[in-house]
Amino acid sequence: MSAVAPSDFTRAMAQVPSPVTIVTTTDGSGRRWGFTASSFSSLSLDPPLVLVCPAKSAGSHDTFVAAERFMINILSAEQAAIARHFARSGHDKFTTGDMVPCELDLPGLPGATARLACTAHAVLDGGDHSILVGRVEAVYVGDQEPLVYHNRTFTRPETASPALAAAR
Helix, strand or coil, X not given: CCCCCHHHHHHHHCCCCEECEEEEEECCCCCEEEEEECCEEEEECCCCEEEECCECCCCCHHHHHHCCEXXXXXXXXXXXXXXXXXXXXXXXXXXXXXXXXXXXXXXXXXXCCEEXXXXXXEEEEEXXXXXXXXXXXXXXXXXXXXXXXXXXXXXXXXXXXXXXXXXX
């Protein structure tokens, strides 16, 4: 049996709607780090665990693997521009001034749909990515519609539509 072509795998996974997150931390010198991730999931309720998967090729990868704490900002539908900003490499991602100290004093987005402040629980190998497992220590839940990544574009889930919600 032949291996799956990377392009076929990528096209198939593009069909899976994913939440859009910006993961942030600070290093020992106080420098803020962040990246956009759609590879995020809840893992366990007891204890409360989540996972996020940074690419090993990312400039911030080693900082996040070594981090004792990190914040997962689950973006609202209005935050596509900042998602794109944090997805680019080679620049100071915090120049927009959108991030402020939030739970556990980690960089967070006030307009996020939700924020999960985590302590590092485990780091696992995931091929060309690492799997960061975080124990959720603090939670913020807003009332904004979420941002979703589907078929290589940012969108809103159909369930967020007031007309569809009213029809239920």
